[in-house]
Amino acid sequence: MAHASSYRPNTAIGKWFDVRLPVMRMMHDQFNDFPTPRNLNYLWTFGGILTFFLVVQLATGIVLAMHYIPHESMAFDSVEKIMRDVNWGWLLRYMHANGGSMFFLAVYIHIARGMYYGSYKAPREILWVIGVFIFLAMMATAFMGYSLVWGQMSFWAVTVITNLFSSLDSIVDGLGTAVVQWIWGGFSVGGPTLTRLFSLHYLLPFIITGLVILHIWALHVPGSNNPTGIDIKSKSDAIPFHPYYTFKDAYALCLFVILFMGLVFYAPNFLAHPDNYIQANPLQTPPHIVPEWYFLPFYAILRAIPDKLFGVIAFAGSIGLLAFLPWLDTSKVKSTRYRPIYKWFFALFIINTLVLGYLGAKPAEGMYLLFARIGTAFYFAHLLVVMPVVGWFEKPSAMPGSITDDVLGKGSGGGRPSAATASPGRR
Amino acid sequence: MRNIASPKRKLLLAVAAAVLYAASVAGTPAKAAGEQTIETQKWSFSGPFGMFDRGQLQRGFKVYKEVCAACHGLRLLRFRNLGEPGGPEFSSAAVKALAAEAEVQDGPDDEGEMFTRPGRPSDAFVSPFANKNAARAANNGAYPPDLSVMAKARARGPDYIYSLMAGYKETPDDLELAEGMSYNTAFPGHQIAMAAPLDDDAVEYTDGTAPTLENYSKDISAFLMWAAEPKLEERHKLGFRFMIYLIILAGLLYLVKRRVWAGLKH
């Protein structure tokens, strides 16, 4: 948010730098003094948590890459050797594998938060669209990272997903096959595929880092949204980022890290599939090919469509459509808190996505397939019909006049129990 | 209008639900394998404070060496691992002697010839067959997989291996076994190409443990769990210190955060 700079360098070297490269001024204005709505709840701590996990993945990944061998006959054993013979290798590898999962858990909460509070609406459209690109890049990165283990699930997930491009054959004969062979670097998934997946897995996190910088820049122009969706109007609506949100974020991050390290230390393979501890074998297809848990809802959508090409289109569309939410949502108010009808649709959308995830782990047959189809129809209906239509006729419920009114319980909200006057930090 | 505690509670509920959900979908594919009978056992290494039982690992190693090693390799283990902390912890003299029993291929020497020599603690375990085809040829066309990570490569690994060893039951009358196959209640499909490798009194125990199929099955499963996760004890020990530290840190951060926010006018 544009605000007058309050940075006053008070050392000689600070002043010297300030007229040459004012990074300290930028840090101070953007992360210390930055005016932030006073009513942010714990759902707003996930941005910081995500940044933390990006750093964890980069730091552990770079050390893993020093020991990992991207070769079809050595990759699997090299991962095990990292865990046996490299100092702290087991910790690095389990942090990296579970860190990927935590990254996705956090990003899903972060995205759902944005959808619930209408954070994608003007003037935050670009911020949101960059977020969708980060999500896409994360999916690509995690998919490629998973393939590096070169276990049975790695190998067959790569085979299934790269084969999706062969659906292009139904548009131009031979095009799909050519594209797939170009991706593979051969006539099947093999050594050349593994080395390029490794190269890209190393590259993409840095592209994500660049996108994250743009994302935060785009956030710091309008500033954070908040649970009321009402803009900051007066000085009393905002508080400086530091110390209020630095400590709130640090506390939430610490709790999340307890969950993360609890998995790493006590159940490091809980979210993993046992088949991925079997070395890749191109001659033996596992009975069920299931992706990592964070891809399951989209995998269910992919398999729900009987036609391969349309399945791929639905798969891509289910993620790509998210970028268009700012224009699909016609509501006059941002926050779902004040949307009596949409509230229920939102809850249904979340439940539906979870059900799709459950179905993504099941074989695509019988009742599972039927429900996956209903869920897929519902997913798209929510984005393409519910969001434009409900927003158009729904009458928002009474809203507080300002952020301050909301926090202090004044205004149309009214009738707050006296306990509500506790500090906003207890909200 | 809104209850002050509710957004927070809702949030906690949502996070808890997300975690449970992740757990449920992660757990589901494993169960799809079918009507396998897998008996849950008590393991000294399960739970956050679990540690291996040295005696059990040493007995399990004996079972592996005297029975399973005829068909199955453990290519990711080195002899020195047998003496390292958190494992069977054989003495260094015992490790040297065990390594020396192995014939390790080395070379080429100055004449360019390959030669074999007695193993050293830094050598990897030697697999029983030169390659997959040799292994198949010796086993009726079936391939005895390397057991290095077997305990992680099957759902409920140690319980599964235990149940597999103890799962050679009387073949039901209505089941026609294929040539060279054995009936096993733990194996998916119930027909396995490995003949029952263990029976009572198959291996001599010198520490007073009863030489029963039950004990062999338990000991080999624990040993294979260690082979797959040799750093388990280190992980549990470090985890304990780390978690205490994190919990104290979380408490402190909570108090600081409360103090900071208490100063805010409301």
Ligand code: HEM
């Ligand atoms: C956005 C950040 C990243 C994500 C989400 C991510 C995700 C993953 C995942 C899910 C795996 C498979 C883990 C397993 O099941 O064992 C993996 C493996 C791997 N990643 Fe990353 N990664 C990221 C960044 C990096 C970076 C920056 C590097 C450095 C070059 C790296 C290097 C590796 C290596 C060498 C492996 C294979 C070893 C292993 O499986 O542990 N990663 N990654």
